[in-house]
Amino acid sequence: MSAKQRMPKRTARLIAFGPALVIACVTAYAASGVSLVGSATGAATVGVTGSVSSSFSTTPGTTGGSGATGCADEAIGTSFASAFAASNGCTVTWSSNNATGSEVVFENDNAGAVDFFCADPDGAGALPRSCAADGNTVDDLTGSGNQLVAQGFGLALVNTTGGDGATAGTGVSAADASPADTDSIWAGIPDQGSAVQLCRYGSANATTSSCNFVFGALGKGATQGAGDYSGTLRLTAQLT
């Protein structure tokens, strides 16, 4: 090999490893996080002195659902005693001009630690069913990300709609268009004072944000007697 032949080979090697060098340089540039496009930033800080006048709105609880009168006729038939059943579904709609956002949370409307479906709806003083011992109850789920197992009931977010599109809250793992008992999306219904998020919006939602949800129950294995059982779920809209 002559000296004249070696020089082109070195150049050729450099050219051969060029792509690797280019990749390394581009990787390093990208890893610096520098962007030619300016990054987005959050909303401007709002000073707080005295009263804050952010407002919000809610829809009274008789909207939505596929039943005759929406939320007002939410019910589960007797089929839940042997198989999974879900209610028609209900919609909560809210908006707020609050820059730091707003939310809808849910909790059991029964005072104290009385389980959902365990209070007497007629106020006669007697529980409509025994909630004292296992085997006689359709238990509330605890926590989120649960399947609706036998003797269980819970709440599931079906979807979020509206021009401002809310997101699923921290109390429900995700939205499911057609929740089945085997889906791991069912959320428990907490006691009063332990409300969890159903839906949220991180900034001002000036127009409409809606969350559609259903109540589901699977009474398989439960031994409750005949009769109508009822409970009330309280949904609260507030600023965050």
Next chain:
Amino acid sequence: MDRIAPLIVRVVALAALFCALLTVGASSAAWAKIERTQGTPSADPTGRLFISPGRVESDVQPGVATSIPVTLTNDSDGPFDVSVRATDLGQATDPRSVATSVEDGEFGAGDWIQPEISDIRLEPFETITFDLLVNPPVDAPIGTNLAGLIVDSTDADGPVGTADTTSMFRIEGLIQVFLTVPGPVKHDLTITDVAVRDTVILGGQRFAVWDVTFRNDGTVNEHVSGTVSIRSMFGNAAHREKIANLLVLRGATRTTRVIWRDLPWVGAFTPEVRVRGDDAKLMTKTGDRVIVLPWWLPVLLVLAVLVPILVIWWRRRQEWKLYLEAEEDDGSFEHGGGAY
């Protein structure tokens, strides 16, 4: 003298009565005031009850009554029945939320407030403004005290206040009322954690999530504002997110989520939280690093290194073959030449 004494007693009594009336008038700025306004019907009503304000933050003095106006508007073409009641507030069990109504909160002030209305019917497109009376006790503790006003609404049905509330779902609005008694308050806000959700991002995910958690052990609510600067492994600030006016209740832990969208496709990034509470004291904390490494990058790098090596090896091999062939040709020529 016998005539003057009763006169003096009467004058003193009248003066005392006058002073008492003046005192009552001065301390009670909260005269009952309910205003109803019929709005213009809208061709496209939202069907919602508008509640204002959503949150009240106000300084109050022990034993001094005051009032806060609250406005409700029915933006629907049907009447609403509205009931209003006071409650204590406490920390939400979910740290992503602010507050929740509780029966007996540790710093509860539900019994300090009283709405001027309880049950009322709002006609279509009607607005009502009423006073929320605030009457802190004379021994009201220094610091922020937590109350709330629950606004329950249903479509009107039957006499006011008799609407069916046994349906499966009830939807309410909650006005948060935070009343601070001034004095030697204590500020004690800390950043307890800056946790990354995904330490390593290998796939096509283009966002990173950090949960920043604050703890307020002071005696007043804190409003947290500042930035989260995210630095690359070279030390430069690659991105910045604002934390604006995040409310952390006294005695509460609150988490806010910081999401960096349009994440670079490769790199290692570390967040640094720099925020201030209401006492303007700067707090900083560095969080967990996130490593972004798309699966194809190592493959591409290996290929970019191996392919040239293989090409060079193959070319050398070809050249070596040619050289040997040339050597053979030269040798036979020389050998042949030598034979001659």
